[in-house]
Amino acid sequence: MDILASLSAENHNGQIKIISPKGILPPPQLDWRDQPEKDFQWPKITSASEMIQVMNKAMRAKDWLDREGQERFEQLRKGISPVWRSLSDQDQMRLKKHIGWLWQLLRYRAAPQTVAAQKDLSEQGQLSLIKGRVKAITACHKPETDHKITVQLTDGQVIDAHHGFIATGAGRDPLLTQMGSDGVARLKHGHLDVSELLQITRPDGSIHKDGFALGPPTVMSRGDVIGATTIAGEAALIADAIIDHVKDVGLG
Ligand SMILES: Cc1cc2nc3c(=O)[nH]c(=O)nc-3n(C[C@H](O)[C@H](O)[C@H](O)COP(=O)(O)OP(=O)(O)OC[C@H]3O[C@@H](n4cnc5c(N)ncnc54)[C@H](O)[C@@H]3O)c2cc1C
Numbered sequence: 001m002d003i004l005a006s007l008s009a010e011n012h013n014g015q016i017k018i019i020s021p022k023g024i025l026p027p028p029q030l031d032w033r034d035q036p037e038k039d040f041q042w043p044k045i046t047s048a049s050e051m052i053q054v055m056n057k058a059m060r061a062k063d064w065l066d067r068e069g070q071e072r073f074e075q076l077r078k079g080i081s082p083v084w085r086s087l088s089d090q091d092q093m094r095l096k097k098h099i100g101w102l103w104q105l106l107r108y109r110a111a112p113q114t115v116a117a118q119k120d121l122s123e124q125g126q127l128s129l130i131k132g133r134v135k136a137i138t139a140c141h142k143p144e145t146d147h148k149i150t151v152q153l154t155d156g157q158v159i160d161a162h163h164g165f166i167a168t169g170a171g172r173d174p175l176l177t178q179m180g181s182d183g184v185a186r187l188k189h190g191h192l193d194v195s196e197l198l199q200i201t202r203p204d205g206s207i208h209k210d211g212f213a214l215g216p217p218t219v220m221s222r223g224d225v226i227g228a229t230t231i232a233g234e235a236a237l238i239a240d241a242i243i244d245h246v247k248d249v250g251l252g
Contacts, residue, residue, distance in 0.1 A: 001114035002235030003165060005128070008117035010243045016127050019151065023131025026105050027064035028115035032071040040075040042083045048094040051083065056179045065108060065248065073106055100227060111232075113185065132157060136178050137164060139208065146249070148210040163210045166200075167231075170216040181216075188220035198238055209245070212238045 007016065018025070040058055045051045058076055063069050084092065121127035132153040140150040140160065147160035168175060176192060179185040179200075185208075186201045188194040192213045193201040200211040214234040219225045225234075 001110045001118065001233040003167075003239050004121060005111075005114040005117040006236045006239030007242070008120055010239060012239070012243060012246070013126065014162070014246065016121060017130055017161070018127070019130045019132050019134055019153065019159070021131070021133050022101060022105075023129055024105060025115075026108060026110040026120060026128065027070075028072050028112040029109040030065070030067045030112075032067050032074060034074065035071070038071070038075055039078055040072075042079045045083050045086065048087065048091040048098070051087070051095060052099060064109075070109070070208075076105070130159070134175050136169075136175070136184075137166070137183060137211070138182060138184055139211075158248070163245070164212070165238050166213040166217055167215055168217055173217065174215060191220040192217045194218045194221045197241055198234055199241075214238060214243070231244075 004016070011213040043054065045054060053172045055076060059069065059072050087095070118127065132154075132155055134151055135154045136152045138150050138152075140147060142160060145160065147162060149161045151161065151164060153159070166175070172190060176185070176187065176190065179192075180187040183203055184200075186203045186205070194213050195201060195207045198212045198214055198218065199207040199209060200213055201207050215231045216225055218234075225231065
């Protein structure tokens with residue numbers, strides 16, 4: 001989202017493809033207010049399904065773009081810890097599996113300016129959102145288009161690009177392991193080794209000029225990645241590098 005904001009601010013006019021497992025981007029953070037008098041009073045919960053029913057009822061409108069919806073979500077979150085702890089391990093795992101992704105999406109709402117950039121780029125026909133998971137990324141050279149990167153998805157789709165950036169978050173991602181065993185990237189303790197400009201390093205130590213990574217996958221090179229503000233700074237760095245490269249080689 002931060003890279004979109006930076007590219008849009010620089011009037012980037014190329015095509016951008018985002019690949020994401022659920023094909024959904026986060027909602028914008030709205031001007032919701034904490035109102036302690038409206039804190040949700042959790043009933044006693046005995047199972048994962050009961051918890052989902054209670055949350056569904058409490059949320060009423062499911063519109064994430066609604067200020068009141070975000071308020072209700074935050075009211076639910078406040079008292080959730082004792083309820084979560086009262087559930088069995090199996091029920092906790094069921095919740096994580098079925099609604100964990102949605103909870104994270106609603107919880108980590110995006111900065112409004114990034115959502116505005118996403119909307120502008122979509123309206124200008126420059127942005128496509130592809131539902132899928134990346135399985136492998138390889139370097140390619142296609143003289144007819146000057147594409148340098150090939151991205152393979154688990155469903156068999158293949159996408160070529162001039163530049164690519166990896167923003168796969170925390171956790172052990174099989175994609176990084178695959179890039180290591182394909183000889184595309186040098187790994188540092190399971191994470192990507194990147195240059196100061198966040199370019200991915202090859203096993204021989206040379207750098208991919210067109211392939212970048214940011215956020216938690218770079219933590220072993222960066223020493224620390226302190227959440228959203230660091231990542232926003234990294235995103236601007238990558239967007240600038242792409243814009244400069246596009247100007248240098250005249251991609252338009
Ligand atoms: C409990 C907790 C609390 C936190 N609190 C804060 C806080 O208060 N403030 C703060 O600034 N930071 C906080 N952080 C850190 C912050 O959440 C992360 O640093 C930030 O979310 C990372 O952003 P990201 O966009 O790089 O990755 P993410 O937000 O993790 O997004 C990565 C995305 O990539 C997708 N993905 C993964 N693999 C693939 C693949 N192979 N193909 C396609 N898509 C893939 C994932 O499904 C996910 O949607 C917290 C983190 C945790 C765990």
